[in-house]
Amino acid sequence: MNEPRLTSLSHGGGCGCKIAPGVLSEILKGTARMPMPPELLVGIETADDAAVYKLNDQQALIATTDFFMPIVDDPYDFGRIAATNAISDVYAMGGQPIMALALVGMPISVLSTATIGKILEGGESVCKAAGIPIAGGHTIDSVEPIYGLVALGLVHPDRVKRNADARPGDVLVLGKPLGVGVLSAALKKEKLDAAGYERMIATTTRLNTPGPELAALDGVHALTDVTGFGLAGHALELARGARLGITIDWKAVPVLPGVRELAAAGHVTGASGRNWAGYGxxxxxxxxxxxxxxxxxxxxxxxxxxxxxxxxxxxDQVLAVFRRHGFGDAAVIGSAAAGGQGAPLTVR
Structure with missing residues (x-):
């Protein structure tokens, strides 16, 4: 049957679907009062990437979930991107993924079973690359296409890297260049060329495999991944969690080729503006x-x-780990200092 473009079926794509940070904070403001067991090493208190539960002296379980609507029209690529994004939160805690569960919501009267199957195949290919099985999941008939994973992993309790443990004098290193939201906005308006699409797929399907190796370095204090709230939002989480002031050297921040030109032409997401309204x-x-x-x-x-x-x-060790895993754009982008009276985040 003739099927519509996947991106035409969603009101927002990828991590741009996230609820705006200010609205999310209001929704969740009462949940911090829930009782937390001592085995829960990481919960919701600092908006970290995943929950971590101590099993014994050698193992802690990492649990996370992530899902969203299509950011691209190719179903196989959509599945790959969504799965890579979900597994990233395990790596961001310093852990090694062990298995996943699929979360699938599809408009079955609009999309063929072949198209839906391609989405799942894309997710399976990424899980295979990560060395984990998709061991189950859940499906629903949905108005918009939704796909993602529950991702589980393991980490030594002493190697858990929270987003709240940065220290004064630390420097910040970013592993991937920015610009995915801009590329997705251009794609939705059919203004993204083949080279731009190729760059977009290459970065969004690259697993953040340096995570466990970085967590093993004594000099690494905190880890997170940059997703729907943008670099500014996730840097703010670091600053707030550790009660530090963070400065970003904007000229040092890597950006994907062609992105500035596309942004100047108006290809930006609505989520970018909502992010700024929430924490600017x-x-x-x-x-x-x-x-x-x-x-x-x-x-x-x-x-x-x-x-x-x-x-x-x-x-040097951190950059060497990134390079060894194929992240050639990794760069030092800022620093942390003791918090003062100024803004938690400064961009110069």
Missing amino acids: SDIALADGFADVERALLTDPQTSGGLLVSCTPAAV
């Missing part, structure tokens, strides 16, 4: 910081890069 009051921007640059600072990243807070002495 906590950011001090350099004088003359252009609107296009601000859109990139808040650009929602689907399956974005790891953000590492480490000692200056560990930087």
